[in-house]
Amino acid sequence: MQLDGLRIVLGVSGGIAAYKSPDLVRRLREAGAEVRVVLTAGALAFVQPLTFQAVSHRPVHTELLDPEAEAGMGHIELARWADLILVAPASADLMARLAHGHADDLLTTLCLASEAPLVLAPAMNHVMWRAAATRDNAERLTARGVRLLGPAEGPLAEGESGPGRLLEPREIVALLAGDGPLRGERVLITAGPTREAIDPVRFIGNRSSGRMGFAVAAAAARAGAKVVLVAGPCSLATPGGVERVDVESAREMHEAVMQRAGDCDIFIATAAVADYRVDRVPEQKIKKSDQPVALTLVPNPDILQAVAGLPRAPFTVGFAAETERLAEYAEAKRARKGLDMIAANLVGGGRDTGFDSADNALEVFWAGGHRSLPRAPKIQLAEALVALIAERRHGNDQTTDSRPASG
Numbered sequence: 001m002q003l004d005g006l007r008i009v010l011g012v013s014g015g016i017a018a019y020k021s022p023d024l025v026r027r028l029r030e031a032g033a034e035v036r037v038v039l040t041a042g043a044l045a046f047v048q049p050l051t052f053q054a055v056s057h058r059p060v061h062t063e064l065l066d067p068e069a070e071a072g073m074g075h076i077e078l079a080r081w082a083d084l085i086l087v088a089p090a091s092a093d094l095m096a097r098l099a100h101g102h103a104d105d106l107l108t109t110l111c112l113a114s115e116a117p118l119v120l121a122p123a124m125n126h127v128m129w130r131a132a133a134t135r136d137n138a139e140r141l142t143a144r145g146v147r148l149l150g151p152a153e154g155p156l157a158e159g160e161s162g163p164g165r166l167l168e169p170r171e172i173v174a175l176l177a178g179d180g181p182l183r184g185e186r187v188l189i190t191a192g193p194t195r196e197a198i199d200p201v202r203f204i205g206n207r208s209s210g211r212m213g214f215a216v217a218a219a220a221a222r223a224g225a226k227v228v229l230v231a232g233p234c235s236l237a238t239p240g241g242v243e244r245v246d247v248e249s250a251r252e253m254h255e256a257v258m259q260r261a262g263d264c265d266i267f268i269a270t271a272a273v274a275d276y277r278v279d280r281v282p283e284q285k286i287k288k289s290d291q292p293v294a295l296t297l298v299p300n301p302d303i304l305q306a307v308a309g310l311p312r313a314p315f316t317v318g319f320a321a322e323t324e325r326l327a328e329y330a331e332a333k334r335a336r337k338g339l340d341m342i343a344a345n346l347v348g349g350g351r352d353t354g355f356d357s358a359d360n361a362l363e364v365f366w367a368g369g370h371r372s373l374p375r376a377p378k379i380q381l382a383e384a385l386v387a388l389i390a391e392r393r394h395g396n397d398q399t400t401d402s403r404p405a406s407g
Helices: 016-030 049-056 074-081 092-099 106-113 126-130 132-143 169-176 211-222 250-263 303-308 326-337 378-394
Strands: 007-012 034-039 084-090 118-122 152-155 161-165 186-191 226-231 242-246 266-269 276-278 297-299 315-322 341-346 359-366 369-377
Touching: 007 016, 007 074, 007 106, 016 034, 016 049, 016 084, 016 169, 034 049, 034 074, 034 106, 074 106, 084 092, 084 106, 084 169, 092 106, 092 118, 092 132, 126 132, 126 161, 126 369, 132 378, 186 211, 186 250, 211 226, 211 242, 211 266, 211 378, 226 250, 250 303, 266 303, 266 378, 303 315, 303 326, 315 326, 315 378, 326 341, 326 359, 341 378, 359 378, 369 378
Parallel strands: 007 034, 007 084, 084 118, 186 226, 186 266, 226 242, 266 315, 315 341
Antiparallel strands: 152 161, 276 297, 341 359, 359 369
16 A cells, blocks of 8 residues: 555544554654544543644544534544544454444544545453454454454553554554565465265365454455455455455365466465365255165365475465374375475364364474464464464574474
8 A cells, every 4th residue: 555645544542552643643644644633532531632733733533523624524524535544543442333333433433434444453451352252343344344453462551461462653554555574475375165065955064164264365465465365165254455266166176276376476275175075966966765875985186285286386385173183193294295384273172263263273384393373363363374474485484493282
């Protein structure tokens, strides 16, 4: 995104991180943007309008009905003026109100009344960020095309540590300008399950929801990549800035991937692709009877191995879902298929991570190295994984750890 000449409305919601927002205004203006500031009632408990007026050189807006605005409807003026709406910090309350369509103050009304892209930089206590309600709200917002920047992980104002820190102003400006770690890279991602027909009405499938793959696609796009997402049957909304290709069977996914793999720089295979399909699918529904029905299964093409085996293969990242001996099986799969990296997680056995869950945890392996990405909402975990892929892709990894993971 070119910031020079861009008209940005900066919304500031209540939270101690609001003290960073004046610096954000200054950096946005240094990048060439015009900035107008909207403060919520909560923000006014931490920062004052005069500070923002001084750094933005513009009046600061706090009231929904402004007697000095055109017809008293300041939110309509701002909605028409803005090329981009950025909320930093975005509190848990602000995210909840936006997710549910509230319009009970100037900032939320402005977001509903504008057709400009909306970007949120969350900041809150780490327990609040991990809460199920906040995760649901974040997923709902990203599904509508809202872009989330962060939060970062580290020390918090209350003396605890964890995910919830507002990104530094320089980081926010860099991400808005498209200076992410995958800037200019072409990334191809598979996500979701596949369905293998038994007859015209029945199929063999699996429990994959596609959430992890869609989160990775969104994170890669936020990191500056041009992303193509090949998705099996799932009901998730396409992330903003991502090109989506819908398929159903493993062979359809194989065809779609191989048509595009030669033009990509990075391939990330998060899809849970069926290993087998029914040999012969009847044209009519199989009628129920008291007799056993035998199905002959034949192997599907191995998409991951096919991409890794190309003469000019992209940087290839596989996924492995295991029920036991995670490190052993994942590393064996990585070596056998010639992958650059593999991200593995444990599923089954009553675990509430992995398939059809909002959370996940990953153990990531490459030749001679390993890193643990601890349990987190899939949106946040995807950010960490994409950052690690960028490190390994560009050869600037700082913390190689070859110790085997437990499991």
